Amino acid sequence: MTSADQSTPPRPPARRARRADAERNRAAIIEAAAVVFAEQGCAVDVREIARRSGVGMGTLYRHFPTKDELLATVLEREFTAWLTAAHQAAAATEDPWEALTGFFEQALAHQAGNRALVESHTATGAASRVCARHREAFIDELRTRCVDAGLLREGVTTADLVLLSASLSQVIQATGDSHPGQWRRLLRISLDGLSSRNTEPLPEPGSRAESSANG
Amino acid sequence: MTSADQSTPPRPPARRARRADAERNRAAIIEAAAVVFAEQGCAVDVREIARRSGVGMGTLYRHFPTKDELLATVLEREFTAWLTAAHQAAAATEDPWEALTGFFEQALAHQAGNRALVESHTATGAASRVCARHREAFIDELRTRCVDAGLLREGVTTADLVLLSASLSQVIQATGDSHPGQWRRLLRISLDGLSSRNTEPLPEPGSRAESSANG
Amino acid sequence: MTSADQSTPPRPPARRARRADAERNRAAIIEAAAVVFAEQGCAVDVREIARRSGVGMGTLYRHFPTKDELLATVLEREFTAWLTAAHQAAAATEDPWEALTGFFEQALAHQAGNRALVESHTATGAASRVCARHREAFIDELRTRCVDAGLLREGVTTADLVLLSASLSQVIQATGDSHPGQWRRLLRISLDGLSSRNTEPLPEPGSRAESSANG
Amino acid sequence: MTSADQSTPPRPPARRARRADAERNRAAIIEAAAVVFAEQGCAVDVREIARRSGVGMGTLYRHFPTKDELLATVLEREFTAWLTAAHQAAAATEDPWEALTGFFEQALAHQAGNRALVESHTATGAASRVCARHREAFIDELRTRCVDAGLLREGVTTADLVLLSASLSQVIQATGDSHPGQWRRLLRISLDGLSSRNTEPLPEPGSRAESSANG
DNA sequence: GATGAATGAGGTTTCATTCAT
DNA sequence: GATGAATGAAACCTCATTCAT
Numbered sequence: 001m002t003s004a005d006q007s008t009p010p011r012p013p014a015r016r017a018r019r020a021d022a023e024r025n026r027a028a029i030i031e032a033a034a035v036v037f038a039e040q041g042c043a044v045d046v047r048e049i050a051r052r053s054g055v056g057m058g059t060l061y062r063h064f065p066t067k068d069e070l071l072a073t074v075l076e077r078e079f080t081a082w083l084t085a086a087h088q089a090a091a092a093t094e095d096p097w098e099a100l101t102g103f104f105e106q107a108l109a110h111q112a113g114n115r116a117l118v119e120s121h122t123a124t125g126a127a128s129r130v131c132a133r134h135r136e137a138f139i140d141e142l143r144t145r146c147v148d149a150g151l152l153r154e155g156v157t158t159a160d161l162v163l164l165s166a167s168l169s170q171v172i173q174a175t176g177d178s179h180p181g182q183w184r185r186l187l188r189i190s191l192d193g194l195s196s197r198n199t200e201p202l203p204e205p206g207s208r209a210e211s212s213a214n215g
Numbered sequence: 216m217t218s219a220d221q222s223t224p225p226r227p228p229a230r231r232a233r234r235a236d237a238e239r240n241r242a243a244i245i246e247a248a249a250v251v252f253a254e255q256g257c258a259v260d261v262r263e264i265a266r267r268s269g270v271g272m273g274t275l276y277r278h279f280p281t282k283d284e285l286l287a288t289v290l291e292r293e294f295t296a297w298l299t300a301a302h303q304a305a306a307a308t309e310d311p312w313e314a315l316t317g318f319f320e321q322a323l324a325h326q327a328g329n330r331a332l333v334e335s336h337t338a339t340g341a342a343s344r345v346c347a348r349h350r351e352a353f354i355d356e357l358r359t360r361c362v363d364a365g366l367l368r369e370g371v372t373t374a375d376l377v378l379l380s381a382s383l384s385q386v387i388q389a390t391g392d393s394h395p396g397q398w399r400r401l402l403r404i405s406l407d408g409l410s411s412r413n414t415e416p417l418p419e420p421g422s423r424a425e426s427s428a429n430g
Numbered sequence: 431m432t433s434a435d436q437s438t439p440p441r442p443p444a445r446r447a448r449r450a451d452a453e454r455n456r457a458a459i460i461e462a463a464a465v466v467f468a469e470q471g472c473a474v475d476v477r478e479i480a481r482r483s484g485v486g487m488g489t490l491y492r493h494f495p496t497k498d499e500l501l502a503t504v505l506e507r508e509f510t511a512w513l514t515a516a517h518q519a520a521a522a523t524e525d526p527w528e529a530l531t532g533f534f535e536q537a538l539a540h541q542a543g544n545r546a547l548v549e550s551h552t553a554t555g556a557a558s559r560v561c562a563r564h565r566e567a568f569i570d571e572l573r574t575r576c577v578d579a580g581l582l583r584e585g586v587t588t589a590d591l592v593l594l595s596a597s598l599s600q601v602i603q604a605t606g607d608s609h610p611g612q613w614r615r616l617l618r619i620s621l622d623g624l625s626s627r628n629t630e631p632l633p634e635p636g637s638r639a640e641s642s643a644n645g
Numbered sequence: 646m647t648s649a650d651q652s653t654p655p656r657p658p659a660r661r662a663r664r665a666d667a668e669r670n671r672a673a674i675i676e677a678a679a680v681v682f683a684e685q686g687c688a689v690d691v692r693e694i695a696r697r698s699g700v701g702m703g704t705l706y707r708h709f710p711t712k713d714e715l716l717a718t719v720l721e722r723e724f725t726a727w728l729t730a731a732h733q734a735a736a737a738t739e740d741p742w743e744a745l746t747g748f749f750e751q752a753l754a755h756q757a758g759n760r761a762l763v764e765s766h767t768a769t770g771a772a773s774r775v776c777a778r779h780r781e782a783f784i785d786e787l788r789t790r791c792v793d794a795g796l797l798r799e800g801v802t803t804a805d806l807v808l809l810s811a812s813l814s815q816v817i818q819a820t821g822d823s824h825p826g827q828w829r830r831l832l833r834i835s836l837d838g839l840s841s842r843n844t845e846p847l848p849e850p851g852s853r854a855e856s857s858a859n860g
Numbered sequence: 861g862a863t864g865a866a867t868g869a870g871g872t873t874t875c876a877t878t879c880a881t
Numbered sequence: 882g883a884t885g886a887a888t889g890a891a892a893c894c895t896c897a898t899t900c901a902t
Binding site: 451452455480485486487488489492532 | 861862863864867
């Protein structure tokens with residue numbers, strides 16, 4: 001009566017007895033950790049996370065043998081979720097420029113108020129490695145589309161865009177509570193600086209040329 | 216009654232001497248703290264600072280009742296020094312735009328490699344309050360000059376410029392060793408977005424309008 | 431009432447089958463525990479044992495309600511095995527003294543490299559109780575043979591020999607890798623001190639008389 | 646009136662103000678640690694030591710940055726105290742053999758009931774290194790005296806004596822409470838085996854020759 | 861019976877701050 | 882005023898044992 005009503009889902013190959021409970025715990029831990037990390041940054045007490053997820057310390061450390069590992073998992077999950085959404089949004093429009101700006105919009109909106117996520121940009125831990133590569137690949141895709149359409153300023157690299165994203169995301173943190181939404185102005189300014197309307201060449205990476213000629 | 220019996224206050228210079236010693240200690244502490252904070256960020260052990268300044272913990276805490284207060288003092292001193300230099304640089308040119316770009320250049324170059332300084336942008340401690348105000352005043356001055364000369368994009372506020380500065384300074388930290396100088400490209404892009412060449416209105420602070428029209 | 435309703439006990443072999451499985455598990459646990467305890471001493475993580483025996487923690491604890499109990503079982507098994515071999519060796523020679531020295535040789539050789547076995551001499555846990563009794567009985571047998579043949583020094587008790595064995599076994603551990611075989615010298619020295627050639631009386635148990643007169 | 650009464654001890658060069666208190670704490674810590682380690686072995690909770698010495702955890706770790714360091718200090722102190730006493734005892738007699746036996750007597754009596762001290766023989770930590778060297782030097786001295794007087798069995802090395810000492814000290818632990826003083830019998834036996842009365846050669850280090858010929 | 865996830869007290873160590881000298 | 886030892890609350894992590902499935 002309880003499980004096998006109609007279209008029985010192909011019974012998982014047994015041995016998953018406790019796994020369900022464990023998976024629920026693991027999910028609870030990640031959930032709680034995500035909240036706590038977002039609220040208070042990477043430096044929180046692990047016990048706070050254990051308390052909020054309703055599990056003991058041992059359980060937490062069974063699933064994540066190290067605080068860093070937990071953090072990495074949480075961040076990766078958030079990165080992935082965000083990238084997935086970004087892909088969908090990008091696929092929903094024909095306009096390359098709209099795809100690019102939409103990406104930035106969404107990236108920043110997503111990171112607003114997530115302290116750990118922002119801190120992770122600075123962190124050099126192994127956590128961000130994988131995520132970084134995924135993000136880079138996607139940004140490169142967006143860039144190529146804009147370049148092909150002649151919309152992007154000459155010489156703008158993927159690294160530039162990655163950096164711009166990281167840069168703005170950290171601003172969000174600072175303005176988060178006091179000036180919500182101000183980052184949109186900065187984003188607009190930067191994007192305008194990225195448009196092919198600007199014809200002056202960018203300084204070579206590593207060069208020390210003067211920054212801008214406004215005449 | 217105990218030491219100075221025979222009238223004619225014998226040693227006011229003695230107290231002065233003490234004062235000088237204390238002042239020297241204070242300076243040593245700030246000096247050492249500046250180095251340590253710059254090298255290792257805000258999270259260093261206070262004892263490291265005491266050790267490097269050659270004073271005891273008690274002395275340190277007599278001058279600065281809290282680690283945060285010491286940090287604030289250090290940061291403020293650095294802000295002040297930097298702002299002074301910035302003022303001089305700004306006064307040395309007639310061109311308002313050059314003054315503005317020069318400011319950014321110098322601000323960012325100054326912050327490269329100073330971990331505490333960059334972290335302070337995110338920190339909500341009392342440390343940054345004072346500094347923020349000074350910086351703001353100066354940026355506002357630069358902005359006004361540009362606006363008066365018709366060089367700055369319509370609607371750009373001081374807050375925008377402050378945020379841009381903070382934003383880029385954090386990029387410097389992230390790219391510091393691996394991609395030195397890349398921040399100059401980002402700066403150039405942003406400054407181009409700030410020029411009065413861009414005529415589209417910026418989104419209202421707090422609004423959610425679309426970010427950019429590239430047509 | 432639940433399983434065997436229709437009289438004629440239907441599946442005693444079934445329960446036997448279960449028993450066999452359990453017995454196999456028990457054997458696997460002991461086997462693995464013996465290896466791990468020998469390698470790493472008594473302080474190993476129980477999970478290491480569970481992992482190596484291929485059973486879950488619950489199974490392990492069903493068979494051995496306590497880590498100490500498992501340890502006791504393992505040690506007893508090893509003692510038994512060793513004692514059996516010792517018995518055979520002792521029965522293979524007519525010479526009582528050779529039987530005694532052979533026993534020591536074999537005891538020590540057997541314990542070289544088994545950390546838990548050596549540690550157990552110091553440990554006051556319930557583990558060593560049983561083993562101790564068996565060993566004692568056998569040593570007493572050897573002693574009696576030597577005494578009857580007039581080969582053993584006057585007054586040497588079984589307890590003395592037990593203690594000598596324990597003592598030397600710990601030496602083996604200490605010298606194990608660096609000076610293999612040095613214990614044989616010590617054994618020889620001790621055995622010579624045990625021979626009936628030495629006629630001075632031993633100090634009473636508990637007495638504080640001077641230890642030796644070498645003249 | 647308080648300090649400079651008569652024969653003033655040459656005033657310590659100032660700067661020792663707090664040092665006295667700290668030294669008292671350090672002593673208290675070592676004292677407490679010695680007791681606790683002796684009672685319960687090396688594996689005690691550091692907090693127990695802190696509690697018993699009446700200092701906070703921080704104080705303890707200021708003086709001994711690591712539990713191992715504390716243990717090493719305690720052991721070394723005990724070794725030193727013991728060796729000093731042993732030197733004096735050895736100097737008090739003309740008889741080389743009495744000096745040797747006295748040394749063993751005292752060494753073992755001193756270690757009876759000190760769990761950490763005995764455990765340290767097995768431990769390979771850096772703690773015992775220094776102590777070991779001192780002990781070895783002293784034992785070598787005793788040995789030489791006996792050899793020169795023709796009292797010691799041919800071929801007995803310092804290493805043999807060191808090992809014998811360690812071996813017996815561990816026996817003490819095992820018999821400590823139940824059979825106090827039994828180790829004296831074992832010691833006597835071993836010493837008799839060491840006397841020059843025994844003329845059979847010892848097995849070469851590393852050899853596998855038979856252990857003893859009692860005929 | 862078997863499984864292995866969950867438990868949580870305890871282990872060592874750090875560090876901002878206070879306080880006796 | 883200066884000194885630096887003392888403080889003690891956390892922090893991270895381990896592991897013998899229990900218990901739901």
